Amino acid sequence: MPVKRITSSDVARAAGVSRATVSFVLNDKPGMRITEETRRRVLEAARDLDYRPHASARSLAAGRSDVVLLAIPDLPIGAGISRFVEELATALAAYGLTLVTHLAAAHGRPLPDVCAAVDASVVVGFSSFDQDTVQVLRRAGADLVLPTDTEGAAPMWHVGRLQAEHLISRGHRRLGYALPGHPAFRHMAGERLQGATDACAKAGLEPPVTLTVHLEVASAAQAITAWREQAVTGVCAFNDETALAVLAGLHEHGLTIPGDMAVVGADDIPTARLAAPPLTTVCWDLHDVARHRAETIVTSLAGGGQAAQHPGVSADASTNPHVLQRSST
DSSP states (O other), rough: OOOOOOOOOHHHHHTTTTTEEEEEEEEHHHTOOEEEEEEEEHHHHHTTTTTOOOOHHHHHHHHSOOOEEEEESSSSSHHHHHHHHHHHHHHTTTTEEEEEEEEGGGOOSSSHHHHHHHHHHHHEEEEEEOOOHHHHHHHTTOSEEEEETTOOOOOOOHHHHHHHHHHHHHHSSSSEEEEOGGGGGHHHHHHHHHHHHHHHTTOOOOEEEEEEOOSSSHHHHHHHHHHHHHHOOEEEEEEEEHHHHHHHHHHHHOOOTTTOEEEEESSSSSSGGSSSSOOEEEEEEEHHHHHHHHHHHHHHHHTTOOOOOOOOOOGGGOOOOEEEEETOO
16 A cells, blocks of 8 residues: 655644644744744654655745756766766755756656646756757746856866967977867867867967877877877867777877877866876866855846856857866876
8 A cells, every 4th residue: 555645734643733824934024023932843743754845845835846957968977967966966955955867868748847846946057058959948836947048057168278379388389189088078178179279379389180089099099190190299178088098099009108109188177186197187076066156046036136157068268178187188
């Protein structure tokens, strides 16, 4: 036999009060004249019955739900995305908000349907939502959608620029760029490559020699051969996983790092520091990124306007991405 859900009526009967009084106490309504004895009875009854307010009831009482829906694009979920989700969930919890994730890669219900189903007050993305999508999400119940085209999620070119500038500052005059093999990263990789290309142009150098490196030793070794033929001495890799593949290709050729070729990755995944040699990478303070995103959400919901934007994992320059120097460069 299924267990009956405890309702506010059950709490009211146990405490000997009305449902309205239960609502006033549990939602801590200001200005209500409720004696301490009544308040104590209600709280004890709710605790003894293990009562948990239904989402719709909480939404009605608060004027909105406490659910923030994070739309994760159709990308492989690596260490960087996973850690950001954890940090954002923790930061939002400090404000009494609950994070729910929607994986586009799962090819399940459309995002607006999920927004309505979980009664999300906020929808957050890793990239900008166009205005049509914003309107659909608002009709589905979202009070706040971030970021939008009008705000603009910052481009990723900062990453490639920092990588190339770092290698150039260490004397490398011919650079390579390792594109990821996964097609879902194509747009992001293009922006990062553009940053590296701009840095080379600013230094009076040729554009990076661009090759696709799959997460396989054979693919990486083939790329190393091609780069060596074109006198490449420093490689910017799309991310740390791709950079680790490049390191494996260098080891396959018996080359020294960074003596024969230097490599710099991006995202500072946990295994980057365990590579041989430890991987130089571009990183962010994801705790700070998540904290600012949570503050933006709370400020906006309170009607105070939006704070400085930190749209997604790889946000704009205000998140202070920087090169973490290790032994691979």
